[in-house]
Amino acid sequence: MHSNVYLPQEFLDEMAAIIPTSSTLEEFVAACQRPLRKSIRVNTLKTTVADFLTRADKKGWQLHPVPWCDEGFWIEADESVVPLGNTAEHMSGLFYIQEASSMMPVSALFKSDTDVYxxxxxxxxxxxSKTTQIAAKMANEGVLVANEYSSSRVKVLHANIERCGVRNSALSNYDGRVFGGWLPEQFEAVLIDAPCSGEGTVRKDADAMKNWSKASVIEISNTQKDLIESAFHALKVGGHLVYSTCTLSVEENQQVCHHLKETFGEAVEFDSLEDLFPNADKSLTPEGFLHIFPQTYDCEGFFVARLRKVSSVEAPNVKKRLGKFPFEKASAKVQQDIEKQLAQTLDVQLPNDSSVWLRDNDVWLFPNALEAMLGEFKFSRMGIKIAEAHKKGYRWQHQVATALATGNERQCVVLSVEEAREWYMGRDVRPEGQSGKGEVLVKLGNDVIGLGKWVGNRVKNGLPRELVRDKNLF
Known part of the structure; x- marks a missing residue:
C-alpha cells in the first residue's frame, strides 16, 4: 500500500469540485493509495497477440485484457527471480511494459479502421511507449517522426525503438513549438502527450505531488497551449490530433483544447471518444473527451481528447537555415547491389517502401515517406543503419536483425537458453554441434535477437555495447 502518498489539501479541494458525480473524494484518495497494476502491450511488429498469449500461458503469466487496447494486458507474474524487463520476451521486443492508461491516446488516434496514416x-x-505503439499500428509503413525535447531522453527513445523493431521512424530533438512553422500541414495525424504536472501518477510515485502548486499548473498549461497550436499547424486538413496528459486539472486538459477552438474557431472539430471502448461513457466529458480518474478503471489518472482539422489556418513564418544535407540517395545500381548482397549473405529482403541512403561509408535505410521532409527539417536520426561499406563488401549492422529479419531466413543459428544468456552478456557463443562461415542471424527459439559472425565453431558477438546486460537474465 502507498498510504504515504502526498496529496496537498488545495489539490484535493480542486478534485472535489470536478470529480464525477458517480464517485466520491474518498474513493479517489483510496485509489491513489493503491499500488498500480502492472500492464504490458504486445508488440505486433514482432509477434501476434495469439502467439504471445500462448507463450505467456506456458510461463504462468496471468493476463487480463485492457479494454481500450487490443494488444494491452494487465499482467500478474512472479518477478522474484527475473524481472519482466529481463525476460527473453521483453529483451527481444515482443512486449513493452506500459501503463494501461498510456495506451489510450494511440488507440484514440487509430480509433477506426479508416484511420490509416x-x-x-x-x-x-x-x-x-506510444511511439512504438504507433509504429505497430502503422505496421512499420509510412513515416513516424518521433520528437523529444530532452536530449538526455533521446537515447532511451532510440533504444526502445531499436528493441521493438521500428524502422519507419525519424527522430528529432527540439522544443515541440517549432513544428507548426517548420513543417506546416505535413502530417495526417499528430499525437501530443504533453508535459504536465503529473497529478495522475501518484499510484506509481508517492512523491509525484511534492512540488505541486496551482501556480505551476497554470504555468504548464500555458506551455501546453503553445504546443497544441504547433501541433495543429503541423496537421494536414482532415487530419486527426490527439492531445493527452497524465494529469487531472481542467486547466491542463479541457481548457487547453478549448484554447485551440477559441484560437482557430471552425477549423477545429472535437471528435467524441464515447465509443472508444465499453464503459467509456463513465469518463466522458460534455465535449466528448475522456477525463479519467484512477478509481474509474483502476489505472493512472489520464486525459485524452481527439480533434480534427476541418480547414487550413495560416502557419507561423520561419526563416529556415539548413546546412548541407549529409546523406546522398544511392543510385539504383548501388541499391540493387546492396539488396543482392544482403539477400545472399543473410537471406534478408529490403522493404519496398524504403530507399538506401549513403553517408561516407555508412549505409542507411530511410522510409520513402520521409523524403519530402528532408529538405525542410533537420532530424537527429532517420530510419535504420543497415551496413558499413568496406573494401570487401558490407558489414551488416544490428538493426538488420531487429527491424528487417523475420526469423524464417536460412542464415540463422538457434541458441539454447544458456547460450542466449551468454549472448546478451556480450560474450561469444559456441552452439553445440554447429559451425559455419560468415555473418549469421542469431535466434532464441524463433525470435531473432542479434547478428553474429561465424569463426569456426564460434559465433562472434555483434550485440551493440549499450544493449549488453550483466545479471538477472531469463
Whole structure:
C-alpha cells in the first residue's frame, strides 16, 4: 500500500469540485493509495497477440485484457527471480511494459479502421511507449517522426525503438513549438502527450505531488497551449490530433483544447471518444473527451481528447537555415547491389517502401515517406543503419536483425537458453554441434535477437555495447 502518498489539501479541494458525480473524494484518495497494476502491450511488429498469449500461458503469466487496447494486458507474474524487463520476451521486443492508461491516446488516434496514416508526428516521444505503439499500428509503413525535447531522453527513445523493431521512424530533438512553422500541414495525424504536472501518477510515485502548486499548473498549461497550436499547424486538413496528459486539472486538459477552438474557431472539430471502448461513457466529458480518474478503471489518472482539422489556418513564418544535407540517395545500381548482397549473405529482403541512403561509408535505410521532409527539417536520426561499406563488401549492422529479419531466413543459428544468456552478456557463443562461415542471424527459439559472425565453431558477438546486460537474465 502507498498510504504515504502526498496529496496537498488545495489539490484535493480542486478534485472535489470536478470529480464525477458517480464517485466520491474518498474513493479517489483510496485509489491513489493503491499500488498500480502492472500492464504490458504486445508488440505486433514482432509477434501476434495469439502467439504471445500462448507463450505467456506456458510461463504462468496471468493476463487480463485492457479494454481500450487490443494488444494491452494487465499482467500478474512472479518477478522474484527475473524481472519482466529481463525476460527473453521483453529483451527481444515482443512486449513493452506500459501503463494501461498510456495506451489510450494511440488507440484514440487509430480509433477506426479508416484511420490509416502515411505520416505521423509524436511530438513528445520519450521513452517510446506510444511511439512504438504507433509504429505497430502503422505496421512499420509510412513515416513516424518521433520528437523529444530532452536530449538526455533521446537515447532511451532510440533504444526502445531499436528493441521493438521500428524502422519507419525519424527522430528529432527540439522544443515541440517549432513544428507548426517548420513543417506546416505535413502530417495526417499528430499525437501530443504533453508535459504536465503529473497529478495522475501518484499510484506509481508517492512523491509525484511534492512540488505541486496551482501556480505551476497554470504555468504548464500555458506551455501546453503553445504546443497544441504547433501541433495543429503541423496537421494536414482532415487530419486527426490527439492531445493527452497524465494529469487531472481542467486547466491542463479541457481548457487547453478549448484554447485551440477559441484560437482557430471552425477549423477545429472535437471528435467524441464515447465509443472508444465499453464503459467509456463513465469518463466522458460534455465535449466528448475522456477525463479519467484512477478509481474509474483502476489505472493512472489520464486525459485524452481527439480533434480534427476541418480547414487550413495560416502557419507561423520561419526563416529556415539548413546546412548541407549529409546523406546522398544511392543510385539504383548501388541499391540493387546492396539488396543482392544482403539477400545472399543473410537471406534478408529490403522493404519496398524504403530507399538506401549513403553517408561516407555508412549505409542507411530511410522510409520513402520521409523524403519530402528532408529538405525542410533537420532530424537527429532517420530510419535504420543497415551496413558499413568496406573494401570487401558490407558489414551488416544490428538493426538488420531487429527491424528487417523475420526469423524464417536460412542464415540463422538457434541458441539454447544458456547460450542466449551468454549472448546478451556480450560474450561469444559456441552452439553445440554447429559451425559455419560468415555473418549469421542469431535466434532464441524463433525470435531473432542479434547478428553474429561465424569463426569456426564460434559465433562472434555483434550485440551493440549499450544493449549488453550483466545479471538477472531469463
Amino acid at each position: 502515411d505520416a505521423v508526428l509524436d511530438m513528445a516521444a520519450a521513452p517510446g
